Amino acid sequence: DAMVIQNPRYQVTQFGKPVTLSCSQTLNHNVMYWYQQKSSQAPKLLFHYYDKDFNNEADTPDNFQSRRPNTSFCFLDIRSPGLGDAAMYLCATSRDRGTGASEQYFGPGTRLTVT
Amino acid sequence: GQNIDQPTEMTATEGAIVQINCTYQTSGFNGLFWYQQHAGEAPTFLSYNVLDGLEEKGRFSSFLSRSKGYSYLLLKELQMKDSASYLCAVTDSNYQLIWGAGTKLIIKP
Numbered sequence: 001d002a003m004v005i006q007n008p009r010y011q012v013t014q015f016g017k018p019v020t021l022s023c024s025q026t027l028n029h030n031v032m033y034w035y036q037q038k039s040s041q042a043p044k045l046l047f048h049y050y051d052k053d054f055n056n057e058a059d060t061p062d063n064f065q066s067r068r069p070n071t072s073f074c075f076l077d078i079r080s081p082g083l084g085d086a087a088m089y090l091c092a093t094s095r096d097r098g099t100g101a102s103e104q105y106f107g108p109g110t111r112l113t114v115t
Numbered sequence: 116g117q118n119i120d121q122p123t124e125m126t127a128t129e130g131a132i133v134q135i136n137c138t139y140q141t142s143g144f145n146g147l148f149w150y151q152q153h154a155g156e157a158p159t160f161l162s163y164n165v166l167d168g169l170e171e172k173g174r175f176s177s178f179l180s181r182s183k184g185y186s187y188l189l190l191k192e193l194q195m196k197d198s199a200s201y202l203c204a205v206t207d208s209n210y211q212l213i214w215g216a217g218t219k220l221i222i223k224p
Contacts, residue, residue: 042214109157
């Protein structure tokens, strides 16, 4: 089945120790998104790629970086995690952007704990 | 600013009907989504409305009134597995998806 895969599902890292979360998709979608979601809050968009075109949200901290080496894979790098970065990180894809009906397909998420 | 309002939590009984409301103030409108999110899991797509009226899909229906900035999700014949958070999200004039914080629905036997 076509899907969005995230690894690992659970990640524990130490304060200040860089961590990378990965996402892959078999849907061949043009757009990939990274969201941060904290308990009982709305998902917060960090950035998205439209093909290779990177789009950073204005309020995304510099501590967060992303890479998309090819259509299928996208990575979220947190350079120096702080306690406030503990959250669920969701990867999503959509076929296109700029149309209202671009439904987003989500991966299962990676729950990040910072100790 | 852009804002989406949903009740924080609702409780309903198994077998009953529940309506979850969503009101929005956004810069433009290009469609409204409802997603279901079980605890600790990713959101899954439920419905999409761009025109006024009711869209029915099995036990779930979604309604939109653009003039009122209002939508609701109607769940019929509630089952225990419907216990989840329901998120309303609106696509604005820049095709950015603005998310609500979600409504936690608790189903009691």
